[in-house]
Amino acid sequence: MFTEAIEDILRDHATAAAVRAIEGGASPAPLWAALADAGFLELMAPESAGGAALPLHAIGPVFTLFGSHALPLPAAQSIAARALLAPTGKAAPAGMITLAGQCLRGADGTIAAPLLPFGAIADWVLANVEGGMLLLDASQASRQPSGVHGSLAATLVWTARDLPGPVGDHGERVRDCSAAIHAAAIAGAMGRVFDMTLQYCNDRSQFGKSIGKFQAVQHQLSVMAQHVAAAGIAAELAFAGDGPLPARMPVAIAKARTSMAVPLVAATAHALHGAIGVTEEYDLQRYTRRLHEWRMTDGSEAYWNRLAGQALLAQPQATITDFVRETLAA
Incomplete structure (x- = not known):
């Protein structure tokens, strides 16, 4: 029910033109108001x-939907x-809040959130700082854009005098939530990239027939489809628990698997599209740019594979199947 209602809003307001405008510096307020006024921030x-x-299990598809629309x-x-x-009993402030899964504390007491997702436009940052959870006013930070075309990520730095006290001691949950969100977003964007690639291969003709009829192209589409499906299943695992927030090990598996699929899926999509895929007017690059950014956010597959591997090695008698089954059950 919520997913369909949100999709209606995104279809009307998160158009390709609106997304490009916000990436170019236009105000995100109208699009934000469409979601906030409908009450969807309290899901x-x-x-x-x-x-x-x-x-x-109900919020996971919503986050995947956001990725499929490149919100x-x-x-x-x-x-x-x-x-x-x-x-914590702390009321959420009005405005856009982003999550900083891991912040760095400088010797002078400053706090830095490197390449923070939506750091260029966020009003507030809920941050994990050495295990504590801080609610930081983004307007008090210096912002350094990432420099990547169309990216809304930025590095934010707060001086020691601008830092409030912690609002909770579960800062690591911020990173888990952020990683789960990006796993879902990757799965959603990958699904859209595959649909666009399949449609293009069916429409594009060469030597008198669509290029999707050639066996070499079909092989590439098949491998791509396998990775997209696996990423979608992995993202679902991150939101399969009964708790109010995603758990660490399912998140580790989800973020590792979705991130691992990004290079192959993005590269295959661009290879099959040819030169048109990188043009500003065509939508493919809007998604593949985000896929590469989201892959690295909160740690790439190397970081999360290491966490999952360490947990597995701590149970030497368990098979991988048992480990996954018990992890998800827990």
Whole structure:
């Protein structure tokens, strides 16, 4: 029900033209208001706080939907921030909230959030700082854009005098939520990239027939489809638990698998599209740019594979199948 209602809003407001405009510096306020005024920011908040208390398995498709529309707003992060703040008793502030899964503390007491997703436009940052959870005012930070075309990521730095006290001691949950969100976003964007590539191969003709009829192209599409399907299943695992927030090991598996698929899926899509895929007017690059950015956000597959591998090696008697089954059950 929520997914269909949100998709209607995105179809009307998160058009390709609107996304490009926001990437180019236009105000995100109209698109943000369309989501916020409909009450969708409270989907994960508990009922005691006026939220819908949506279970994880129901919120996962919403976050995937955001990825499939290349939503240029921290909507998923703002939804998760309300669930993260609920146990602390701290009310979520108005405006766009993004998540900083890992911040760096300088010798002079400054706090830096490197290449923060939506750091260029966010009003607030819910940050993991050495295991503590801080709610930081983005307007008090210096912002350094990533320099990547169309990216809304930026590095934010706060001086020591601008830092509030922690609002909670579960900062690591911020990173888990952020990684789960990006796993879902990758899965959604990959699905859109595959659909675009398949359609192009069916429409593009060469030597009197569509290039999708050639066996070499079909092989590439088949491999691409396998990775897209695996990424989608992995993203679902991150939101398969009964708790109010994603758990660490399912998130590790999801983020590792979705990130691992990015280079192959993006490269295959561009190879089959040819030169048109990188043009500003064509939508493919809007998604593949994000896929590469989201792959690295919160740690690439190398980081999350290491966490999952260490957990597996800590149970030497368990098979991989048992490990995955028990991890998901836990």
